[in-house]
Amino acid sequence: MSLVIAVAFQSKAQTKFSSYDNTYAGKSYEIQISSMEKDKYKLYINAMSLDPIHDEGGISIDQSNNQVFLNALAEAKLKYEEWIKTAKENNVKELYKTMTTKSKVVGYFLYGNEWNFQFLVNLKFDFKILESKGEIKYLLLVKTGELQSSSNEFMKVDGFVLVFSSSKEIDDFTSIISTEKITAFLNKPKNEDLFKD
Numbered sequence: 736m737s738l739v740i741a742v743a744f745q746s747k748a749q750t751k752f753s754s755y756d757n758t759y760a761g762k763s764y765e766i767q768i769s770s771m772e773k774d775k776y777k778l779y780i781n782a783m784s785l786d787p788i789h790d791e792g793g794i795s796i797d798q799s800n801n802q803v804f805l806n807a808l809a810e811a812k813l814k815y816e817e818w819i820k821t822a823k824e825n826n827v828k829e830l831y832k833t834m835t836t837k838s839k840v841v842g843y844f845l846y847g848n849e850w851n852f853q854f855l856v857n858l859k860f861d862f863k864i865l866e867s868k869g870e871i872k873y874l875l876l877v878k879t880g881e882l883q884s885s886s887n888e889f890m891k892v893d894g895f896v897l898v899f900s901s902s903k904e905i906d907d908f909t910s911i912i913s914t915e916k917i918t919a920f921l922n923k924p925k926n927e928d929l930f931k932d
Contacts, residue, residue, distance in 0.1 A: 749779060752920060753911045757783055759874060759898040764793070766911065770921055774798060778912060779843065782895035785878075789892040792844030794856065794879060800839065801917070805909055807838035808877070811860040812905045815875045818862050827864060828871055834860040842882040844892045851884035875899040 752768040760783050770776040775798055782793035796804050814834050822830065842856040861876040877897040884890035899905045910916065 752778065752917075755780075755908045755911055756904070757898050758900045758904065759872070768917070768920065773921070774918075776917060776921060778917070780897070780912070782879075782897050784892070784895055786844075786893035789844055789846055792842070792882070792892065792895050794858070794895070794897075795841040795843055795852075796912075797841075798917075801912065801914065804838050804840065805912070807836050807858070807860070808905065808909055811836045811875060811877070812902060814860075815862060815873070815899075815905070816902055819873045822864055822873065828866045830862070830864040832862045834862060836860040840879075842879045842895070844882055844884075844895070846884065846890045846892065851882075851886065851890050853882045854885055856880070856882065872900060875905060 749767040749769045751765060753766045754763045755766065756763050762783070764781040764783070766781070767779040768776055769779070777795055777797045778801065779795050780793045781791070784790040784792065811834055814836065818832070821827070838858045838860075840856050840858060842853040844851055856879050859876075859878045859880060861878060863872075863874040863876055865872050865874070875898075877899075879894040879896070881894050882892050897908070899908065
């Protein structure tokens with residue numbers, strides 16, 4: 736049954752929606768969208784790979800859980816800002832701590848030349864402080880953990896992570912995937928609709 740779901744999941748055409756910057760990795764990651772019906776969509780958010788071999792993948796969010804994900808990210812941002820303040824007040828230069836914030840998404844990854852999906856991923860929100868080249872960095876990490884294909888239990892990857900280096904990066908990202916921006920994008924006339932016969 737999961738193979739049928741995976742095929743149905745993949746059959747919808749995806750369009751480039753936007754991209755976001757990961758300044759920690761010095762890279763920009765693409766966000767794609769698929770929509771077959773009005774007000775129904777899936778976002779495919781590419782993320783930084785934690786796997787040494789398989790580097791393409793990320794998380795997928797649909798219209799029913801986009802706001803839940805955004806709420807979790809807003810909650811994590813508040814904790815991130817609180818912990819940065821505490822770290823600065825106490826001169827903490829190294830730390831790795833998991834937050835209690837939770838959110839569920841779909842994970843996806845490219846294994847060989849096939850896209851694979853794990854249909855239930857419990858995201859983990861982590862706070863990390865590290866010192867690099869004399870500079871203290873405060874990171875919010877949103878991690879998938881290890882992903883396993885729903886159609887082949889032997890296809891696994893180490894997972895993917897969204898890395899935010901500042902509150903501004905979090906705000907920029909949440910603005911990109913806001914319901915308003917998605918609705919505006921979906922309501923924009925398609926090129927072929929512009930030319931009437």
